[in-house]
Amino acid sequence: MPGKIQSIERAAAILRLLSGRTHRLGVVDLAGELGLPKGTVHGLLRTLQSVGFVEQDSETGKYQLGAALLHMGSSYLDGNELRTRALNWSDSLASRTQEAVRIGTLHEAQVLIVHHVFRPDDSLQTLDVGSLLPAHATALGKILLAHHPYVAVELAKDRLASFTGATICDAEHLERELARVRERGWASDIGELTPAQVSLAAPIMDRTGVTVGAMGIFGPPERLLAARQPRNELLAYVREAARAVSRELGAIPW
Amino acid sequence: MRERYVAAIDQGTASSRCLVFDRSGRIVSVAQKEHHHIYPRPGWVEHDPEEIWRNVEEVVARALADARLEPVDLVALGIANQRETTLVWDRETGQAVHNAITWQDTRTDPIARDLISEFGQEYFRSRSGLPPSTYFSGPKLRWLLDTVPGLGTRAESGEVLFGTMDSWLIWRLTGRHLTDVTNASRTLLMNVHTLDWDDELLAAVRVPRAMLPEIRPSAEVYGEARGQLAGVPVAAALGDQQAALFGQTCFSPGDAKCTYGTGSFLLLNTGERPVMSSSGLLTTLACRIGEEPPTYALEGSIAVTGALVQWFRDNLELIGSAPEIETLARTVENNGGCYFVPAFSGLFAPHWRSDARGVIAGLTGYITKGHLARAVLEATAWQTREVVDAMIIDAGVSLSTLRVDGGMTANNLLMQFLADVLDVSVVRPNVAETVSLGAAYAAGLAVGFWPDTDALRANWHMAAQWLPDMDADQRDRGYRKWRKAVARTTDWLDEDDD
Numbered sequence: 001m002p003g004k005i006q007s008i009e010r011a012a013a014i015l016r017l018l019s020g021r022t023h024r025l026g027v028v029d030l031a032g033e034l035g036l037p038k039g040t041v042h043g044l045l046r047t048l049q050s051v052g053f054v055e056q057d058s059e060t061g062k063y064q065l066g067a068a069l070l071h072m073g074s075s076y077l078d079g080n081e082l083r084t085r086a087l088n089w090s091d092s093l094a095s096r097t098q099e100a101v102r103i104g105t106l107h108e109a110q111v112l113i114v115h116h117v118f119r120p121d122d123s124l125q126t127l128d129v130g131s132l133l134p135a136h137a138t139a140l141g142k143i144l145l146a147h148h149p150y151v152a153v154e155l156a157k158d159r160l161a162s163f164t165g166a167t168i169c170d171a172e173h174l175e176r177e178l179a180r181v182r183e184r185g186w187a188s189d190i191g192e193l194t195p196a197q198v199s200l201a202a203p204i205m206d207r208t209g210v211t212v213g214a215m216g217i218f219g220p221p222e223r224l225l226a227a228r229q230p231r232n233e234l235l236a237y238v239r240e241a242a243r244a245v246s247r248e249l250g251a252i253p254w
Numbered sequence: 255m256r257e258r259y260v261a262a263i264d265q266g267t268a269s270s271r272c273l274v275f276d277r278s279g280r281i282v283s284v285a286q287k288e289h290h291h292i293y294p295r296p297g298w299v300e301h302d303p304e305e306i307w308r309n310v311e312e313v314v315a316r317a318l319a320d321a322r323l324e325p326v327d328l329v330a331l332g333i334a335n336q337r338e339t340t341l342v343w344d345r346e347t348g349q350a351v352h353n354a355i356t357w358q359d360t361r362t363d364p365i366a367r368d369l370i371s372e373f374g375q376e377y378f379r380s381r382s383g384l385p386p387s388t389y390f391s392g393p394k395l396r397w398l399l400d401t402v403p404g405l406g407t408r409a410e411s412g413e414v415l416f417g418t419m420d421s422w423l424i425w426r427l428t429g430r431h432l433t434d435v436t437n438a439s440r441t442l443l444m445n446v447h448t449l450d451w452d453d454e455l456l457a458a459v460r461v462p463r464a465m466l467p468e469i470r471p472s473a474e475v476y477g478e479a480r481g482q483l484a485g486v487p488v489a490a491a492l493g494d495q496q497a498a499l500f501g502q503t504c505f506s507p508g509d510a511k512c513t514y515g516t517g518s519f520l521l522l523n524t525g526e527r528p529v530m531s532s533s534g535l536l537t538t539l540a541c542r543i544g545e546e547p548p549t550y551a552l553e554g555s556i557a558v559t560g561a562l563v564q565w566f567r568d569n570l571e572l573i574g575s576a577p578e579i580e581t582l583a584r585t586v587e588n589n590g591g592c593y594f595v596p597a598f599s600g601l602f603a604p605h606w607r608s609d610a611r612g613v614i615a616g617l618t619g620y621i622t623k624g625h626l627a628r629a630v631l632e633a634t635a636w637q638t639r640e641v642v643d644a645m646i647i648d649a650g651v652s653l654s655t656l657r658v659d660g661g662m663t664a665n666n667l668l669m670q671f672l673a674d675v676l677d678v679s680v681v682r683p684n685v686a687e688t689v690s691l692g693a694a695y696a697a698g699l700a701v702g703f704w705p706d707t708d709a710l711r712a713n714w715h716m717a718a719q720w721l722p723d724m725d726a727d728q729r730d731r732g733y734r735k736w737r738k739a740v741a742r743t744t745d746w747l748d749e750d751d752d
Contacts, residue, residue, distance in 0.1 A: 080580040084664040091684050091717055095280050120684045120715035127718055129666050 010036065011044050015065065018054065024062035052208060077212040079105050079114035086245045090117045090215065093241040097234050099217040099224070102128065103204070104140035106148060109155045111141045119219065134193065136160050136174055137167050139201035140214040142187035146178040147203060147211035166192045186239055188230050190221065198224040200235060202242035207250030215242040258329045260703060261317065262693040263310055265335040265419045266494060267356065270309040272317035273690040277703065279713035281687060285316035292353055297360040300353035303341055306419070307426055315482060325483050332490035332697030334497035334689045335419040338440045340394035342405065342414050342465070351402050351414060355394040362393035369393070373458050381455055383439065383446040383528060383537025391418060392442035392459040399461070412464035420491040421467045427488050428477030433467040434491040435548055439539040444469065446528045446537055449548060471542040473696040490696035492541060494689045495519045498659060499551060500541055501692030502683060503714045505707045508651040512638060513688070514662035516564070518556040520638065522645045523549060533604040533644035543699055552649055554603045554641030558596040559634040560662050566630050572623045579627050580667045586624035591616040593739035594629035601743060604644035609747040615739035631665065635672040636736040642676055655679045659688045674724035675732065684717040
């Protein structure tokens with residue numbers, strides 16, 4: 001077979017060896033198993049490490065599969081894990097904004113609510129965890145669609161359901177809106193799912209830069225809007241909280 | 255006018271932390287540093303008190319710097335601490351004579367057993383509210399007096415001083431030698447009725463009074479800090495679980511909280527009188543604000559809760575991280591008839607059977623790892639139910655709400671199941687840092703930053719609530735099976751087992 005690249009074959013062999021072990025392997029172990037010079041194996045490992053496919057244990061110097069690779073395999077973060085990691089930041093977002101907080105992930109082109117913190121006013125509220133929301137009509141959903149364009153394309157092939165007069169039902173309109181969301185780094189829904197309900201959201205990224213979730217607040221327009229636009233200080237809190245969770249997941253600060 | 259704040263030091267088992275809170279109880283700043291655990295022999299666990307002091311100084315400096323605050327911005331400092339961990343230091347030099355012996359350390363097992371055989375459990379329970387055990391400070395102090403050369407004599411003359419971690423920090427901060435009632439109530443040496451060191455208990459454990467700190471209220475200005483916090487009133491100290499009870503604003507009789515971590519601690523406020531337990535729960539001080547009457551609590555500790563999830567992750571390797579247990583548990587509708595009693599080192603409250611060992615009961619060919627994951631989570635809820643039942647009998651109160659905190663409260667499946675089997679509403683507060691918050695609240699009360707406990711109650715906000723949604727018949731059948739599983743754990747250990 002022409003065009004086979006030897007170093008890719010060797011890199012694949014290293015990954016296969018590392019994936020088959022419950023313990024980490026050192027350069028010497030790998031070189032021995034592959035029958036290759038240590039220097040060659042070391043070079044391959046360095047490259048694999050630079051793209052996040054392997055990780056080196058700082059104490060023993062041994063190698064294991066990297067988080068980036070694991071992500072490509074599953075391409076998803078466990079929602080319960082996300083909630084656990086986001087717990088403190090979502091509490092403090094609710095307390096700073098005095099609004100309810102939700103975190104959502106993509107689930108078959110819908111938003112799955114994985115975490116919900118009550119608005120801190122002790123009014124009667126019900127946990128929304130586990131419920132599904134339409135992606136094109138919520139701030140959480142727009143964040144997730146904006147960063148997973150292939151899902152947005154699939155979604156727009158069917159008719160986009162209308163919930164209020166403000167719902168975006170036109171595919172081109174949605175595309176423009178998602179481009180704006182990507183550019184600004186935040187999303188809003190102003191009465192697009194429920195009249196007199198506003199939601200704001202920002203992306204949660206993992207260490208590979210993949211948007212694994214969206215985090216935001218929701219409440220009535222009189223509290224969330226000023227001059228029909230999202231209040232700047234609330235947007236700042238939402239974006240700051242989402243960045244904090246991203247950092248918690250190992251994302252590079254931006 | 256500049257905004258003012260309250261700082262809290264949480265000197266915990268794993269790390270020392272400093273948190274700064276504003277008047278509405280919101281976190282302004284957090285700094286944390288872990289310290290080393292020293293394991294000289296199997297079962298022995300020590301901490302280096304100098305390392306802990308250095309870490310405390312560092313986290314205080316960092317917490318202030320992060321929020322751009324000066325000591326003058328702080329109205330008070332409160333302390334919450336790992337309980338029972340025991341230290342002796344030289345009054346003159348201020349140097350510890352030995353590493354701190356932590357609460358987990360089991361070297362004093364023979365001392366505790368001797369105390370029981372010589373005096374009987376009731377001798378200690380009726381006076382201190384506690385049975386002799388390796389957990390409490392008294393036996394650890396006895397061990398130090400027996401082991402460190404010349405320490406007994408120096409203790410008699412008051413040349414060396416005893417303290418738990420609150421005392422150590424207050425000594426370093428203010429130069430005063432004192433402890434608060436909640437920490438003193440974990441020594442086995444304080445009389446829970448008089449709130450003073452008990453001569454008969456001191457004689458039984460053979461501890462000289464001259465080395466003991468003065469017992470003070472939990473909220474009171476102990477003195478002004480020196481050093482980097484110069485001028486800040488040190489105004490509260492509470493054991494960490496009591497601090498969590500306070501941070502959850504459980505100020506009224508019948509209020510209860512449970513902190514879910516590796517193990518779990520359920521404390522029920524029983525009001526101004528100590529309730530002696532007939533079911534093996536501990537009688538302890540909840541807090542004492544200034545010269546007000548003290549508040550008491552019943553405490554039930556559950557040894558293995560989060561630890562069982564960790565065991566499931568590390569020893570069975572069926573999940574990669576602790577939160578994934580919820581994902582796995584949700585792959586099935588119910589436990590499939592499977593019950594897991596994690597009596598890894600015996601059964602604790604309310605059974606107290608050291609001859610018991612863990613059991614997975616109800617196994618059939620139908621059981622999958624999903625069912626096992628359910629059984630693991632349900633074990634935490636059923637164990638809570640047993641402790642709550644014992645408390646209701648002892649205290650004669652009913653529970654309407656359980657306030658929860660700690661890492662496992664992120665697990666929705668568990669929290670819902672807990673509400674189902676307790677048949678009460680389970681609520682999680684907005685500020686998860688209840689230990690530090692409790693210490694800050696107590697310190698703020700002492701200096702008048704908050705006028706009264708009602709002002710603190712107004713700061714408490716619900717972040718989540720789980721309402722019971724299980725019919726009584728299903729709950730009763732589940733509990734019956736759980737108790738049958740518990741019954742199958744006992745009488746396992748034999749005389750000749752290693």
